Amino acid sequence: MLTSLLHDDPQGFGAYRLLARMGSGGMGTVYLARSRGGRTVALKTMHARIAADPDFRTRFRLEVDAARVIGGQYGAQVVDADVAAPTPWFAAEYVLGPPLGAAVELAGPLPEVTVRAVGAGLCGALGQLHRSDVVHRDLKPSNIMVTAHGPKVIDFGIARALGDDRLTRAGAAAGTPAFMSPEQASGQEHTPEGDVFALAGVLVFAATGRGPFGDGQPADLLYRVRYAEPDLTGVPHALVPVLARCLDKDLSARPTTQELMLQLHDGAGEFVDHLPRALLAEIGRCAGGVWQAPPPRLPAPPRADSEPEPEAAHPAHPARGLSRRRLLAIGGGSALAVAGGAGAWAYSAARDEPAPYKKPPPGPSVSASGGKHDWRWQSQIVKGYGDKSPAHPFRAGGLVVIRSGVGFQGIGIRDGKARWSTEDFESDQDVASDGDRLYRLVDLDAEKDRGPKAMRFPLTIAPVDLHDGSRKKALAQLGTFNGVLPFNQLVCAANGVLYLVAGQGEKSRERFERGDTWSLLAVEAKTGKKRWTSPLPARTGGERLYVLAAQVAGDRLVLFQQTADGKVSIVAHDTGSGRALWNKPFPGPAPDPVDVMGRMRTDGDHLYVGGSALRALRLSDGKEAWSTAPKRAGGVFGPPSAAVDGAVYAVEKGQGLCAVDAGDGKRKWREKGAGEGEAAKAAVADPPVIAKEHAYVRGPSGLRAVALSSRKTVRTYKTTGDRFVADEESGVIIGVGDRFVAAFDLL
Structure with a gap:
């Protein structure tokens, strides 16, 4: 359409x-x-x-390159x-023809001869890619066009060269859950064998009107892809052993595209001869529609006589394009992952995936955990016009707030019901919570005219209505600072005070410019009154955020502050006056800034950091109180927990969970089986979650609950989540993945 x-x-x-x-x-x-x-x-x-973001440009160039590799025979010729x-x-x-999903919706499950012909053509397409060391990574019915001359593969938005992980966050499962391979669903490298798995899923869909792992929530689908057997009910008898081999969990057991092609079709006859009459008619309709008169261009909307007041309530609204406060990450790279193409190019971009064919009804789906889920509740993450960043979830007034598409989503902690979602292109640096309330920087540039007057607006802070996600009346508008500079940050909220990074400059820019000045400031959350301002080091050029993590501990505001050259310093300010009390380089080898974003743990006396050693730094002066070396040379500790009952917990790479005394850093224990099995594979990137009498540690099999008394794993939750936060009042630990959020009962 x-x-x-x-x-x-x-x-x-x-x-x-x-x-x-x-x-x-x-x-x-x-x-x-x-x-x-x-x-x-x-x-x-x-x-x-x-377009100014180099990561996005690289993705776009790679998409063009992949489309050129596949060529006009198997794809849309560039x-x-x-x-x-x-x-x-x-x-x-x-491309003259419908997407495969729409073809099945129109004509019903395709005859065996058609499924075989489509499969053979797709084998040729994937083989062309694989011979050029490219994998598609998102083969699905909406990315396959059916023409009179054969199927064509489109949308290479997440295709990449074999072994190239630069544009994919580690552990992320990029793709479409219903057609992922088990290794892809686990966040591992996607290989040509993974494309073969997806191809088999597509052919099951073509033959039955449903995928091999049913439908439902992404969490269900990811679980089934990894652990359940495919449902081949309704697949033509002769195709069952062929597709079952392609859907083997062991990628080494799957055939190559060349082997599969020979098993599917002998190459006899023209492709068009294998298509049912209804599908041929639809291809003809698509061809005839090319020369129909296009719809007229829409006129410009009438210009408002006056600009809206910035204090007016602003409910969540559909996304209208990136504002100047784009989503920033380390070194200027965007925290967004590309969501793929814009639908089927030659058909209807309004529908990404058609509804499954309803006659006959799909076979029974396989439920996780043999019919009983590990979670108390789970909820799908609302998708926006982009993927979410790897931000950690946080709590605000009975909600868990998570990155969702280009905005945020509020979900009830007790019932898992989605309360609201926003699509305002907010970045993680725009919002902060004190546990009870949620605050945001308001990007007036996204809401007003984009002429010369849009170059400068006051820095505006507003509370968020937790019932619907809209912003309330602004609590502060600080005209001294330019509210549209993209490096402004709302770094944290605590004890009735909001802490911000704000800039003074004449217009919005994507880089730091000479003449701009930057400050750390404190604003009272109740009155909007500015308490104090403290200057920050000057920046010229570059696109690095000032603050990577922040936390208030007693009378100290502690920051992981990124320097102009990309290193990390730890800075403490007096919360009463804003005076900088001490400034120390991050101890040990300089960390990658992305490894410390949002990962700060303090208590009333110390800041705890991982790395080449587990260290406690005194909040009074920043000096090291103690350090604990890894058991093995070259070992590292992940981010630790804050002190709990006199102990600090961290994952030691290759060893598992360990506990040290919070007072002197002496080792107290390591988990049973340290250095073996699941312990050896424990994820190091995030701090363990400590709640009640257990520590929760992520690993390849899911989330492990380790009893602090016995040091043994007492339960493993099957989940593909990779960010967790505990809510002891509700008795749950909340896990967030790429497509779902779920709550698991605390032990």
Whole structure:
């Protein structure tokens, strides 16, 4: 389905005039376009506001490269591109045919001869990619177009070269849960064998109208993909052993694409001869629709006579594009992962995945844990126009607040019900909670005109209504500071005070500029009155955040502060006056700043840090109180917990959970079986969660509960979550993954 161009859409790119919109996603927009000679193409662009981000540009270039690798026989032929343009774009063949999912929705489960022909064609497509050392990583019905000449694979937004993990967060499961391989669902490297697994799932869908692991919540699907046997009910008898081998959990048991092609089809006849009549008619309809008159361009909306008051309540609204306060991460790289393409290029971008075919009804689905889930509740994360950042969840007034798409989502801790979600392109640095209330910086630049007047607005802070996620009346507007500078931060909230990083400059920029000045300041959460301002070191150039983590401990505001050259310092300020009390380099070898973001643990006396040793630093002067060396040379400790009942807990790489005395750092114990099995594979990236009489540690099999008394693992929760926070009042530990949030009962 084509939709009208917006009033501010460009007239064209290169030699191509835009005719209509086909869809839009987190990375860009896909247009129907035509050359002067009459060639019709699907033209994909990157959103101009993210084009300055090198990570996004790299992803876009890799997508173009992958589309060129697969070529016109098996994909949409790239006919023109300019990835170095201010707004990168590429034009590809306009594919004449529906997505495979829509074909099944229209015609019902496809005949065996059609499934075999489609499968053989897809084997050729994947083989072409794999011979060029590229894996698709997101093969699914909506990414496969059915034409009269064979299937074509599109949307290479998360394709990548084999072994290249640079653009994927470690442990993240990128892709679509219903068609992932077990190794992909576990966050491991995706190989050609993983594409074969996904291909088999697609063919099960083509033959039955449902995937091999049913449908439902992403958490259910990820569990089934990893642990359950595929449901091949309804698959033609002769295809069952072929597809069962492709769906083997052991990737070494799966056939190559060449082997599978030979088992599926002998190559006889034309592809079109294997298609059912209803599907042929739909392909003809798509071909005829190319020359229909496009819908007219929409006019510009009427201009308001006056700008809205910044204090007015602002409910959550649909996303309208990245503001200047884009999502920033270490070194300027975005914390967002690309959500993929803009739907099926030659069909309906309005529907990402058609509803499963309903006749006959799908076979029984397999439930996690043999019919009993490990969780008390689980809820799907609302997706926005992008993926979420790896931010940790936090609590606010009975809610767990998590990154969701480009905004945030509030979910009830006790019942798991989603209360609200926002799509305001908020970054993790925009929000903070004191445990009871939620606050945010208000990006007026995203809400007002984008002319010259939009270059400067007062720094605006507002509480968030926890009932619907909207912002309440602004509690403070600080005209001294420019509220649209992208490096402003709301670093933490505690004891009725908000702590911020704020800049003074004439306009919004994507880099620090000479002449800008930056300050740390404290604002009273109740009155909006500024308590104090403390200058921060000058910055010129670069895109590094000032503060990576912050916490109030007694009368100290402690910061992990990033320096201009990317190193990390620990700085303590007096909460009453703002005076800097001490400034120390992070002890030991300089950490990667991303490894310490949001991972600060203090108590009333000490700050605890991991790394090449487990250390306690005195909050009074920043000096080391004690340190504990790893058991093995070259070993490291992950971020520790704060002191609990006189002990500090941390995961030692290759050893597992250990406890040291909070007073002198002497080792108290290591978990049973240290250095073996699950203990040896315990995740080091995050601090253990300590609640009641157990420590909770993440590992490859899920979340392990280690009894502090016996030092043994007493339960393992099957979960793909990788960020956890405990709520002892509700008796749960909350885990967040890429697509779900779940609560597990504390022991």
